[in-house]
Amino acid sequence: MAGALWPKKMKNNIPRPLQALHALTRDYPRMGRILDDFLSNREGLPDWPPYVLMPMGGWYAIASSHLAGGQLLGVDQASEVSRLAAIGAWRYSQGIYRIAPELLQALLDSPLEGTIPTDVLHCLPEWCLYIETPGMIWHGEALYGFWVHLEHDANDGHEELRLFLDAEGGFQAYPLHLGGDLGAAIEGFLTEARRHGAISAQTESDVRGDAEGLSRLLSLILYLCTDAPEIDDTRRPGSRPDHPRPKRVKSGWRLFPAQSPRIWTVGQELAAWLREPTQVSNSCPEGTGRTVRAHLRRAHWHGYWTGPRKGDSPQKFVLRWIHPLIAGGHRDKEDVDGDR
Incomplete structure (x- = not known):
């Protein structure tokens, strides 16, 4: 479940998620072509909702094509599907969400109480986005940010919220099974983590720590799914994040990746209010x-x-x-x- 997937060194002058994308496109040069073919030939495939770019099965096919000649992936290769699904989907919008410090802390301190239906997560502003988490620690290491996206299993219809953490020691994938409310999703994570921990080195303290950490990250995600989140682009004030649309080319339809990352500032006005002396x-x-x-x-x-x-x-x-x-x-x- 958790575990470092790709320890790496990052350059200070290039945004971390962009460096991760550069590495991904080097490792999977045919990724874009396979995705376009998959999206252009959906006839006969089970349907999936518009808030999911491509189900995990499609990303598995990309990993299999590059790593196993189209055959089943080995156990040591399966984690690459999580990397592909997160960073590969982020490639098309490249939104980096920078939450104002005062709001960031207030959100992290907001407990997930009551019944919050998981359907609110369908309001994520992009297929996949990267949220910065300056100053946060995960398993004793710096957590720089994380990608978040939704998964819809086209075969049985179950959904997941998938977090792909960008920590100092490497990437870590955390899928949360949805259905019902967010409290049930966290409880489901605990149950699955305990089962996994029975055959690994994870202790009950580790599992509880992960659940508490994920609950805090969920608060950051939920704010972006509220009725009217304060999101803006200082370079293009008044603009809003959106899903890119495919364009028709000679060979059919093609979904073009974003040309560069886009920084979305979150909660600047609200943070200014929180800074006011009381x-x-x-x-x-x-x-x-x-x-x-x-x-x-x-x-x-x-x-x-x-x-x-x-x-x-x-x-x-x-x-x-x-x-x-x-x-x-x-x-x-x-x-x-x-x-x-």
């Missing part, structure tokens, strides 16, 4: 005869269903992140929204 008032309200101390209401997730309860139109779950509030001071009097 003017706390400890004076007692007139007529109450008691002192009300200011205290912090921690950030949390809030969601609700919209749409008709009856009829053919499905309801939609709207997710919002409610930022920290200072109760008893001046900040709690401001009518601000975590998604502004």
